[in-house]
Amino acid sequence: MRCPTCATDLKLEDRHGIEVAACPQCGGIWVQRGDLIRIIDRALSQIDEDLFLEPDQRGRYCNSLR
Numbered sequence: 001m002r003c004p005t006c007a008t009d010l011k012l013e014d015r016h017g018i019e020v021a022a023c024p025q026c027g028g029i030w031v032q033r034g035d036l037i038r039i040i041d042r043a044l045s046q047i048d049e050d051l052f053l054e055p056d057q058r059g060r061y062c063n064s065l066r
Contacts, residue, residue, distance in 0.1 A: 003028055016042075 001010045001021055008025035018038055021030040031039065 002008065003010055003023040003026060005028050006023065006026045008023050010021040010023055010030070013020050013022050018031065018035045020035070022028070
């Protein structure tokens with residue numbers, strides 16, 4: 001597959017069990033619709049969990065994705 005923005009070949013990567021197509025040139029990331037829903041669900045559940053954590057422990061999951 002080629003990047004729709006810059007036409008560079010995309011690289012398929014596995015990010016925590018979700019397959020993404022990433023462009024090494026422009027940094028664009030593309031996912032399937034079902035995977036996008038999974039990403040949103042994970043983020044929302046992490047926000048819910050963070051509400052019950054001490055302030056210095058919040059965001060540990062989101063920071064591990066960087």
